[in-house]
Amino acid sequence: MSDVFVAGVGMTRVGRRSEPLRDLMAEAAHTALAEAGVETPDSIVVATMNPEEFVGDGNFASHVASHLGFAEVPAVRVETATSSGAAAVYAAFAQVAAGLARTVLVVGGEKMTHLATPRVSEIIGRSIDPYERRYGATMPSLAGLVTRALLTGHGVGPREMAQVAVKNHANGARNPYAHFRQAVTLEEVLDSRMVADPLRLLHCCPISDGAAAVVLVADRRAVRVAGIGQGADTLALRHRRELTSFRATRAAARAAFAMAGFGPERVDVAEIHDAFAPFELISLEDTGLLPPGKAGRATLDGDTALEGRLPVNPSGGLKARGHPLAATGVAQIVECVWQLTGRAASRQLGACRVALAHSIGGLATNNWVTLLEAA
Amino acid sequence: MSDVFVAGVGMTRVGRRSEPLRDLMAEAAHTALAEAGVETPDSIVVATMNPEEFVGDGNFASHVASHLGFAEVPAVRVETATSSGAAAVYAAFAQVAAGLARTVLVVGGEKMTHLATPRVSEIIGRSIDPYERRYGATMPSLAGLVTRALLTGHGVGPREMAQVAVKNHANGARNPYAHFRQAVTLEEVLDSRMVADPLRLLHCCPISDGAAAVVLVADRRAVRVAGIGQGADTLALRHRRELTSFRATRAAARAAFAMAGFGPERVDVAEIHDAFAPFELISLEDTGLLPPGKAGRATLDGDTALEGRLPVNPSGGLKARGHPLAATGVAQIVECVWQLTGRAASRQLGACRVALAHSIGGLATNNWVTLLEAA
Numbered sequence: 001m002s003d004v005f006v007a008g009v010g011m012t013r014v015g016r017r018s019e020p021l022r023d024l025m026a027e028a029a030h031t032a033l034a035e036a037g038v039e040t041p042d043s044i045v046v047a048t049m050n051p052e053e054f055v056g057d058g059n060f061a062s063h064v065a066s067h068l069g070f071a072e073v074p075a076v077r078v079e080t081a082t083s084s085g086a087a088a089v090y091a092a093f094a095q096v097a098a099g100l101a102r103t104v105l106v107v108g109g110e111k112m113t114h115l116a117t118p119r120v121s122e123i124i125g126r127s128i129d130p131y132e133r134r135y136g137a138t139m140p141s142l143a144g145l146v147t148r149a150l151l152t153g154h155g156v157g158p159r160e161m162a163q164v165a166v167k168n169h170a171n172g173a174r175n176p177y178a179h180f181r182q183a184v185t186l187e188e189v190l191d192s193r194m195v196a197d198p199l200r201l202l203h204c205c206p207i208s209d210g211a212a213a214v215v216l217v218a219d220r221r222a223v224r225v226a227g228i229g230q231g232a233d234t235l236a237l238r239h240r241r242e243l244t245s246f247r248a249t250r251a252a253a254r255a256a257f258a259m260a261g262f263g264p265e266r267v268d269v270a271e272i273h274d275a276f277a278p279f280e281l282i283s284l285e286d287t288g289l290l291p292p293g294k295a296g297r298a299t300l301d302g303d304t305a306l307e308g309r310l311p312v313n314p315s316g317g318l319k320a321r322g323h324p325l326a327a328t329g330v331a332q333i334v335e336c337v338w339q340l341t342g343r344a345a346s347r348q349l350g351a352c353r354v355a356l357a358h359s360i361g362g363l364a365t366n367n368w369v370t371l372l373e374a375a
Numbered sequence: 376m377s378d379v380f381v382a383g384v385g386m387t388r389v390g391r392r393s394e395p396l397r398d399l400m401a402e403a404a405h406t407a408l409a410e411a412g413v414e415t416p417d418s419i420v421v422a423t424m425n426p427e428e429f430v431g432d433g434n435f436a437s438h439v440a441s442h443l444g445f446a447e448v449p450a451v452r453v454e455t456a457t458s459s460g461a462a463a464v465y466a467a468f469a470q471v472a473a474g475l476a477r478t479v480l481v482v483g484g485e486k487m488t489h490l491a492t493p494r495v496s497e498i499i500g501r502s503i504d505p506y507e508r509r510y511g512a513t514m515p516s517l518a519g520l521v522t523r524a525l526l527t528g529h530g531v532g533p534r535e536m537a538q539v540a541v542k543n544h545a546n547g548a549r550n551p552y553a554h555f556r557q558a559v560t561l562e563e564v565l566d567s568r569m570v571a572d573p574l575r576l577l578h579c580c581p582i583s584d585g586a587a588a589v590v591l592v593a594d595r596r597a598v599r600v601a602g603i604g605q606g607a608d609t610l611a612l613r614h615r616r617e618l619t620s621f622r623a624t625r626a627a628a629r630a631a632f633a634m635a636g637f638g639p640e641r642v643d644v645a646e647i648h649d650a651f652a653p654f655e656l657i658s659l660e661d662t663g664l665l666p667p668g669k670a671g672r673a674t675l676d677g678d679t680a681l682e683g684r685l686p687v688n689p690s691g692g693l694k695a696r697g698h699p700l701a702a703t704g705v706a707q708i709v710e711c712v713w714q715l716t717g718r719a720a721s722r723q724l725g726a727c728r729v730a731l732a733h734s735i736g737g738l739a740t741n742n743w744v745t746l747l748e749a750a
Contacts, residue, residue: 001474043605050427058425058501059456059610062740066504066610072622074605075741076462077454081434087451091466098473099376126433129441230418230449235434235441247447365437366450 008036014210014322036215047088047108083361085329086368109211129236144196160296162189172316179322208322229255248367249286268352271332383411389585389697411590419450422463422483458736460704461743484586504611519571535671537564547695554697583697587706604630623742624661643727646707
């Protein structure tokens with residue numbers, strides 16, 4: 001298996017965007033290609049969760065490739081619900097690692113804000129087990145169940161949970177690409193309206209438009225993909241052995257660290273899938289970055305803040321940077337690369353050599369952990 | 376890059392099926408796994424073109440993996456419109472070739488017959504360039520334009536075109552998995568009702584339900600994937616340099632033969648994407664299996680019939696076996712493996728060592744050629 005490097009990255013500002021999805025994806029893609037110094041990639045991997053229902057177009061790999069001016073470059077679309085961006089990075093990684101391509105463009109994006117929120121929820125809700133959906137389950141309602149269970153111990157109370165949002169909003173305020181650039185206080189989070197008890201509005205990521213891109217190559221560059229792993233779990237929440245830890249993350253982390261040949265202690269910075277604030281706490285423990293039951297305390301203590309010993313979601317995370325679904329897994333890699341190469345501007349961390357990106361698909365049915373290392 | 380072998384194949388009967396899509400996919404998948412002697416695959420690649428709109432479910436890789444009893448096996452979905460099955464085979468091939476997995480289950484399927492035909496056409500129509508779609512273009516209408524151009528020379532007249540359907544129906548009549556098992560005459564094809572002038576009903580593949588699966592492995596087995604290549608072209612038909620030859624097929628064939636290290640003269644049998652009968656003629660020439668302008672004559676002469684010198688679509692092709700979209704690219708591999716291993720029953724060909732499968736995505740925007748060799 002050949003080594004795989006990141007040669008270029010790019011992303012759009014995340015938020016309510018008026019441009020068509022293909023234009024957002026082109027903006028991110030051309031930025032990444034220019035930085036990589038790649039004129040025409042050998043191959044393209046496109047990530048979108050549901051372009052047919054969100055924007056009314058299908059055959060989206062060809063749609064994007066043609067729009068980019070790369071009609072003659074082979075393109076495929078990869079989808080694993082909300083972790084599609086990470087899955088696309090893996091597909092591109094496999095092509096380069098196998099020697100099937102030397103330069104692969106990965107571009108992920110989603111556009112949703114033009115639709116009414118109930119329609120967006122309906123489309124996202126298709127990720128849930130059909131039987132549970134039939135009883136009215138939505139993504140936030142199931143996340144609420146998980147959170148309720150988490151609050152019965154595990155070192156997590158309302159303040160620990162709220163502090164995740166406070167921290168990530170503070171980080172987002174420093175990120176010009178973020179959907180939300182205003183800080184929030186603990187009180188504002190705790191007083192925000194209930195969405196799915198005990199989850200409140202400010203625990204939840206927004207509905208966002210945006211795109212992100214990376215170019216993976218076989219030739220040596222400044223950042224190497226040291227490990228990448230996928231983990232899976234039952235579609236139905238009722239079939240899980242436990243609610244407060246995601247098997248899919250644990251398996252993904254195990255696979256990624258095994259490939260990398262090092263452990264969580266080497267990680268200097270992490271981008272974690274915080275679609276719901278408590279998921280950041282769960283995932284910090286599932287990835288092995290923090291011991292079981294310790295993530296809440298560490299968050300309150302500022303350990304995961306920008307100036308802490310393990311900065312988490314310097315981008316603002318899904319909570320503040322925003323969550324344009326299939327863009328998210330790629331945008332996490334973009335932030336990691338920016339941090340590893342000293343280009344994160346006012347949110348730049350001190351010396352960091354290893355970054356971890358963690359993405360959740362559906363209600364943690366198909367998760368990914370990617371490890372990047374400054375070469 | 377490691378060698379990749381086919382360890383097992385399986386498919387459902389194609390046609391109007393009352394079972395849910397996941398059940399069809401499970402039937403095909405478990406058949407392939409049993410044949411492969413693989414209890415639990417390392418990884419799963421799922422192909423469906425549009426499960427959200429056809430059957431109302433998303434996160435389909437997890438949906439299928441969970442239903443199969445493999446909730447803990449990493450699964451991704453791959454999509455390139457009507458060639459999604461072939462794209463999934465490629466994704467699995469890359470995983471095995473890179474050494475990321477030793478056993479990968481590929482399962483493709485689609486279910487459409489429960490919807491009204493205009494709705495199916497609308498969903499499939501999303502594969503067309505949006506600007507052309509806005510003027511009322513549909514997949515058959517654009518195929519009609521291509522066919523009209525083909526009839527202005529190229530050695531193709533109404534009889535040559537109709538004979539493709541006659542041949543493939545005759546083959547389908549011998550295939551217990553086929554949607555259509557009755558023969559048709561040249562006169563019946565020529566007299567069938569006009570669908571998109573000059574395409575008639577019996578030139579067009581049906582709307583079908585079905586699923587197909589293959590298991591790719593790193594360990595030596597009876598059939599090797601000798602080459603696999605993808606080619607692409609502009610989404611918009613009006614941006615093409617020519618209508619009567621598909622650039623995407625030519626590029627895919629070039630890539631596949633380059634990987635295999637041999638040429639079209641080694642091919643003993645081919646499964647060709649004949650969603651519209653004239654596409655078989657175009658594709659036989661684009662793949663290099665027949666010289667330009669010769670496919671029509673060869674077809675009339677019986678060269679591509681079951682007993683001819685280059686049997687094409689022994690399964691019945693999309694025309695008679697049926698075209699359950701994302702299942703098709705996988706079902707072609709299934710038929711090739713059956714032919715290479717002497718298991719095609721009453722449609723079994725004489726000694727054959729090399730088989731070619733050819734799949735078209737959208738209106739030839741994203742095509743694949745896969746070469747299988749008896750090891």
